[in-house]
Amino acid sequence: MxxxxxxxxxxxxxxxxxxxxxxxxxxxxxSGLPYVCTLLQTSLWVYYGFTKPGAILVATVNIVGTAMxxxxxxxxxxxxxxxxxxxTTALLVALLxxxxxxxxxxxxxxxxxxxxxxNVIGSLCAGLCIIMYASPLSIMMMVITTxxxxxxxxxxxxxxxxxxxxxxxxxxxxxxxxxGVPNGVGFLLGTAQLILYAIYSDSRGAKSKVxxxxxxTQPLIQPVEVHENDVGVKNKIESSNNTDTCIHVGH
Numbered sequence: 144m145x146x147x148x149x150x151x152x153x154x155x156x157x158x159x160x161x162x163x164x165x166x167x168x169x170x171x172x173x174s175g176l177p178y179v180c181t182l183l184q185t186s187l188w189v190y191y192g193f194t195k196p197g198a199i200l201v202a203t204v205n206i207v208g209t210a211m212x213x214x215x216x217x218x219x220x221x222x223x224x225x226x227x228x229x230x231t232t233a234l235l236v237a238l239l240x241x242x243x244x245x246x247x248x249x250x251x252x253x254x255x256x257x258x259x260x261x262n263v264i265g266s267l268c269a270g271l272c273i274i275m276y277a278s279p280l281s282i283m284m285m286v287i288t289t290x291x292x293x294x295x296x297x298x299x300x301x302x303x304x305x306x307x308x309x310x311x312x313x314x315x316x317x318x319x320x321x322x323g324v325p326n327g328v329g330f331l332l333g334t335a336q337l338i339l340y341a342i343y344s345d346s347r348g349a350k351s352k353v354x355x356x357x358x359x360t361q362p363l364i365q366p367v368e369v370h371e372n373d374v375g376v377k378n379k380i381e382s383s384n385n386t387d388t389c390i391h392v393g394h
Contacts, residue, residue: 161215164222175219175232182212183239184271190248191264197317216240265321272325276332279303283332283339292343300340304333 164170185208192202216236223229247267251260282295307329314323 161218164218168222169224170219170222170228171224173219175216175228176235178212178215178219179232179235179239180271181275182209182216182236183244184268184275185209185212186240186244187247187264187268187271191261191268191321194251194264195261195319198319201322265319269321269325273328276307276325276329279332279336283336286339286343290343292340295336295340297340297344300333300336303329304337307333 160173164173185205188205189202189209192198192200192205195201216232219232220229220236223232247264251263255263279295286292286295307326310326311323311330314320314326
């Protein structure tokens with residue numbers, strides 16, 4: 144789906160997070176801002192899909208996303224780790240998901256008509272979408288700095304790439320600039336993530352070995368397995384053991 148293709152990736156990535164929140168009955172140090180912003184974004188895309196003729200697919204897909212984001216935000220309010228965090232999240236919901244969204248809908252619906260309305264709504268959606276698509280940039284910089292893809296899962300990068308590619312093609316077929324621009328950006332970012340993964344994927348195994356040496360879980364010298372047919376090697380080992388025994392006795 145449009146920009147929400149990126150949010151589909153986030154939903155896949157966030158399921159363990161919310162399972163942890165529900166299990167521990169606390170949001171701990173997690174922030175609710177990304178989910179509040181995503182709820183605003185998907186809600187605007189639903190409005191865009193119903194406003195523009197022939198864009199019902201956009202609305203349908205984002206209705207599902209909106210429903211899931213409402214559940215996520217509700218969990219943040221229910222399991223807020225502190226009263227202050229609950230109040231902060233509630234204020235963000237009131238300001239962005241109710242206030243800003245309400246003003247945008249009312250102004251575009253009653254003060255604008257035809258293509259002007261569609262262009263304004265589409266611009267809002269595309270702008271928010273590009274911001275959301277740009278969120279993985281910090282992770283990409285971390286990969287380059289640490290030369291490790293430990294915090295950039297391959298599956299999420301692949302889904303981002305494929306989803307943005309499909310919706311970019313869809314935007315070309317439907318001649319929808321507001322779908323094409325953000326998903327074009329998402330396609331480029333997805334491609335960059337896959338390239339980084341190809342470059343630095345081997346470093347994750349090396350990093351794990353180094354960490355194993357540091358914490359003692361990885362032996363510095365790996366044990367050598369001697370095959371039954373390696374008679375020469377076995378004789379050398381036995382001879383070495385006998386020599387060590389003689390030295391120990393003589394001493």
